[in-house]
Amino acid sequence: MKRTYVFKLYRSKKNKKLHRLIEIASSVYNHLLALQKCFYRFYKSYIPLYRLQKHLTKLKQFQRFCHWNQLGSQALQEIAERIDKGYKRFFDALRKKREWKVCPPRFKPARKYKSFTLKQAGYKLFEDHCIRIGKEKYKFFKSRTIQGEIKTLTIKRDSLGDIYLCFSCEVKNEKVQESMTGKNAGFDFGLITFCTSSDEEKIESPLFFKRQQKALKHAHRKVSSKQKGSNQRKKAHLVVARLHRKVFRQRRAFHFEQARLLISRYDALFFEDLNLNAMKKRYGRKINDLGFHSFLQIVKNYAEQRGKIVHLIDRFEPTSKTCSSCGHAIKDLDLKVRSWCCEVCCTEHDRDINAAKNIFRVGTSTLRLGDVRPNKLAIAV
Template sequence: WKLNEADNSIIIGKQRYRYAKSRKIDGKIKILTIKRDALGDIYLYFVCETSENEVLVRTGKSVGFDFGLKMFLNASDGKDIASPLFFKQNANAVKRANKNLSRKVKGSNNRQKAKLTLARLHKKIANQRNAFHWQVAHRLVAEYALICLESLNLKAMQKRFGRKISDLGFADFVDKLKYLSNKTGSSVIEIDRFYPSSQICSACGYQNTKIKNLEIREWVCPECGSTHNRDRNASINIEREGIRIFFA
């Protein structure tokens, strides 16, 4: 292959392709990966060797987040982020597209068109989710110097809650958040998944093992009498544990 950045073109074999540049190519290109998706669109992925300045860890506000289904992130400071559930929003359109595809004769042009329609819908949903993740990640690293999260067993959660977990794409979001934090000087701390963040009273530290039942959304501490919202209480404890780990 041969790249011509002047006119955004690349020669692969003997064929010349024009491409839309999403960002400037920095550094020396080491690896080029070419992928084609279900719609036939071609993507170029460049791995480049660059020299970057060291980003120093900055000081500022900290926050704890508890991942949820109704709320994408329940924040310790009350600035919750709602779950968009893009697949659910487009579920009826996907259902119609699947039904239309099933009616087409295998091998026909109409079936190929129906497959492309369905693929476009899934790509639209993936793009919406990806854009949402980047927007939230940029907002968080701009506001907080220390972001504390709970590491999750997402496979187990998928078995219990089904498609909702995949629709939220929490693992992909955390990867984006870590990537941006490395560039801005923010820190992302993941606490152990077995830390009982929901069971501990954030007011007095008493551990209430009865709160293992996920159906309990609010509870009163039998030790100090404080009333807790399950998710808010968990996010406060996650922030405190994250701070402890960060400064340990």
């Protein structure tokens, strides 16, 4: 099992050197990408990884590119791997003919390029919150002990210029003991309530982005009032970046908290497999603000560690339009309708709870965890 530990590096003048290394990495990336793009234009295919890496070793011997050597050979090779991965994904998507538009990796300006990765060589960890990268020593706050074997170290910077160390470790599959509760539930994501469970519980979303929108508007206005290229404009940009980071952290904390709660309560959890790209097109930034995808990822990770089940049901299952008590499906249900009454069994339904119950029913029957057919159908049989 893989686990990543992230530590923040203390701010120091020395960090400039790391920023410089990231800039070098960006120039290598753009150089190799230009080669790939050229190759693609002529042959409609891409340069295989080993040839790209071989070419890279030749290039760095030239006077013109000798500054690339500051980065270390493994980090350089890893950049070639990144491009290779991007192109592989691009060709895979082309082959599968996805519904959304696919494009090959793009050029990245140095300020948008964020990280480089070291494998075994190029760094050394010391006992006292200290690390040597290249020839320089840096200090960071080691808030946790690193468990498992360190595979790679990625040095990453965020848009505020803070640098983070991300240790990717291979941990032995240690399952955290969590008592089984014997309860299963289905969950429906929604735009008005974040998540509704089939036990009729609702989790409201705090909509962190929406809360900061006023402040963001103000900050953006400050940016545009400053002269282009000036230091003041850079400072104003930092304010915007800080607000975005705050929103991101708040949302992530909320996700972790809720995921932890759900996993401790239930043994098997069922969700709907959402087509987020289509939803984004239709509902815009609110979908991003809710962050369903990252929430699901966190729930899955927790479940894997604690031996619980997360199952996604098919996205074309008509969960909202089916009555959860008799199984009668209605033809049309407008999004504005929050509650409706079944024509056949006259049950009053809350839209979200009904959907969650249906998700639960479909999920349990596909995993064969129990028979939860609609009541009346069961009687008729």
